[in-house]
Amino acid sequence: MVTPAVSIESIQKQFGKLNALKGIDLTIEQGEFFGLLGPNGAGKSTLINLMAGLLKPTHGQIKVMGHDVQKDYQQSRQNLGVVPQELVFDPFFNVREMLRFQAGYFGRGPENDAWVDEVIESLGLADKANTNMRRLSGGMKRRALIAQALAHKPPVIVLDEPTAGVDVELRQMLWDFIKRLNRDGHTIILTTHYLEEAETLCGRVAMMKAGEIVALDTTENMLRQFAGKNLCLKLKGSLPASLLPMLKHGENNLFTLGLNELGQVEYALSELRKAHVDVEDMQLIEADLEDVFLSIVGKGSSA
Amino acid sequence: MISAQYRGVWTLFKKEVWRFWRVAFQTLASPVLTALLYLLIFSHVLEDRVQVYEDVPYTAFLIPGLMMMSMLQNAFANTSSSLIQSKVMGNLVFILLTPLSYLQLFIAFLGASIIRGLAVGLAIFLVSVWFVHLPIANLAWILVFALFGCALLGTFGVIAGIWAEKFDQMAAFQNFVIMPLTFLSGVFYSIHSLPGFWQTVSKFNPFFYMIDGFRYGFFGKSDVSPWLSLVVVMAFLVLLTWVTLKMLKSGYKLRG
Structure with missing residues (x-):
């Protein structure tokens, strides 16, 4: 096992x-x-x-x-590598120094430098590798924080x-890198x-x-x-009482019904027909x- | 080439040394300048009025005391300020997340504080010997008291750094404990010049023994035997080390 x-x-x-x-x-x-x-x-x-x-x-x-x-x-x-929630940093050192120190605490030496460089590159920190942590923007500090957790390749x-x-750019970059680590x-x-x-x-x-x-x-x-799934309806009129148990959200003449199975679409439409309520627009959305x-x-x- | 087993503690030690070296103007140059100002003023005022030991000019008498006082204050400042800053800034977490043991943390922090203390002491020595002849009666005593004195205050700094949660608590520790103990320890005088009651009080001050023993290494003369001073310093060092290791092991104020 x-x-x-x-x-x-x-x-x-x-x-x-x-x-x-x-x-x-x-x-x-x-x-x-x-x-x-x-x-x-x-x-x-x-x-x-x-x-x-x-x-x-x-x-x-x-x-x-x-x-x-x-x-x-x-x-x-x-x-274990942990990225803390708070944006904390050591103001005395630059990004590369911090990452090498962090790897060093875990017993990693110069043989780990290539990995540190890869982390720097993958998180878009290459331009800032020799910049003091204090001088980084919030987003860059966040990248450095993530890099620190990865420095010993846990x-x-x-x-x-x-x-x-x-x-958005960092999010995309981060998730690409993390997905790659997950694949590895x-x-x-x-x-x-x-x-x-x-x-x-x-x-x-x-x-x-x-x-x-x-x-x-x-x-x-x-x-x-x-x-x-969710069935979003724009109706000419109000929702029939028989459909109220399915109602998730309703405002003016826009209603969202929660569906457990697709067959419920037909049921909802037949109830609307019975109540003579016209459907102006309809959308089926994945929950x-x-x-x-x-x-x-x-x-x-x-x- | 350092083995992986010891690399963690070596890295933390190196980082702590770099930390104070990066701000050397504040951590090294500033205490040296302060000590020299004391030397200038006190020697100017008291050189012709006070003689503590026969054949030892007051200025020469003053230098070992000032060296030791600065070494002790800076060894304390290194561990305490590093810990309180990391706690307040939140970056202590980077060390707490590592596999470093509590003993390794202690060794690394302490080692760096000793280096800073000795660097400050050496710098004061090198600058002041330009002004006055300073004999060296016994180098071994000088080194022993310098090393254990810095170790004792470095350890005290770890305790203060763990205990304090805010900068003003640390400042209180420094101003109400460390400063009075150093100033009332015989840096500027021999305790034999004090009234009987204050002589007795001084003998309860561990800083007195560090300074007196250190001074013995230069002049071969002291208020009490250097062996007694060494026993007192070692006893305090063992006691504070025990307290520090207990605190670190239990995670007191560091791990909830």
């Missing part, structure tokens, strides 16, 4: 009276592109900090590539909101506020709410199981992860 990239068993974390994680069990296999979603305060970053050994669990165990993050922390950290990479506040066998764990990113990139997602995992499945299954997220985590939450 292949060792899981990350195995989390009965993890609980208490901050004073706050129960931040209430017994999480999760296994992420090697080579997965895994999404961790949830509203602010759901416990995503706490879980990542526990994986990284920045926090100690109140109860439970986490292993990275088979190594306990508390007892065998040196091995587990060798296998098999498991955790990206905590890596694209928060960054431009690296396990990627991603938390993001951009659900369309998770939908496009992640093979499997876990949704967290108030310190618990409330849904865990492949992205495909989750989309199928929870959301199906996205946001629909799933809202149906599981609840409206009024943001990922």
Whole structure:
């Protein structure tokens, strides 16, 4: 049996009276592109900090590539690269120096320099490699932060909101690079506020709410199981009462109906005919992860 | 060629040395200038009025004290400022995410603080010997007290850096603990010139022993035996190292 990239068993974390994680069990296999979603305060970053050994669990165990993050922390950290959420940097050094230092902390020497250069190139940092971290723009600092987590070429990479506040170009560049790393066998764990990113990139997602995992499945299954498709209608008149249970959203004469199966389209149209309501326009839209997220985590939450 | 096993600690040590070297004007030149100003003013005012040891001019007496005071303050500043800056800026996370053990962290931070302390001490020595003849009675004592003095304050700086959460807490530590202890340790005088009560008080100040022992290395004369000073310095070093390692191992204020 292949060792899981990350195995989390009965993890609980208490901050004073706050129960931040209430017994999480999760296994992420090697080579997965895994999404961790949830509203602010759901416990995503706490879980990542526990994986990284920045926090100690109140109860439970986490292993990275088979190594306990508390007892065998040196091995587990060798296998893990974490991109922190906050835009932090060391003001004394330039990008290349920082990356070489970071690799050095993990025991990597000059033999690793080619990889550091590749990371610099792939993240579009080549022009800024000799620029002091202080002088970089916000987007460039974000790139450098990501590069630092990759400097020792870890098999498991955790990206905590890596694209928060960054431009489209960097997002594209970052995801191209991360997808390539994933194809090369690296396990990627991603938390993001951009659900369309998770939908496009992640093979499997876990949704967290108030310190618990409330849904865990492949992205495909989750989309199928929870959301199906959406039927958007522009009507001349109001929606018949028989269709109200399917209504997801209605404003003026625009209505969105949630469908579990395609056969429901015919049902909706026949009900409209019966009620003599004309259809001005109609669109069938695939539900996205946001629909799933809202149906599981609840409206009024943001990922 | 350094092995992968030791590269982590070596890298952190190197980074910490580079960190203060990058701002050498502030970390090296500035304490040297301050020490020279003390030397200039105190020697001008007191050279003809005070003689602490026979055959030792006051200016010469002053130099080892000023060297040691600057070494201690800078060794403390190196570890404490690096830690508090990294904590406040948030970039300490880059070190906490690595496989470096708590002992390796301690060794790297401490090593860099000793280098800074010794560099400052050496620079003051090299500049001040232009002005006054400074004998060297026993080089071994000079080196022993310089090394262990810097180590003791470097360790103290790690404790302060871990404990403090804000710059003003660190400033309080520096101004209300380190400064009074260094100034009241016999840098500018022999404790034998003090009234009995203050002599006793001075003997509870570990900084006194570092300065007195260090001065013995230059003049072969001191207020107390250098062996006693060494025992006191080593005892404090062992105690503070134990406290520091306990703090680092438990993750106190570093890992929640």
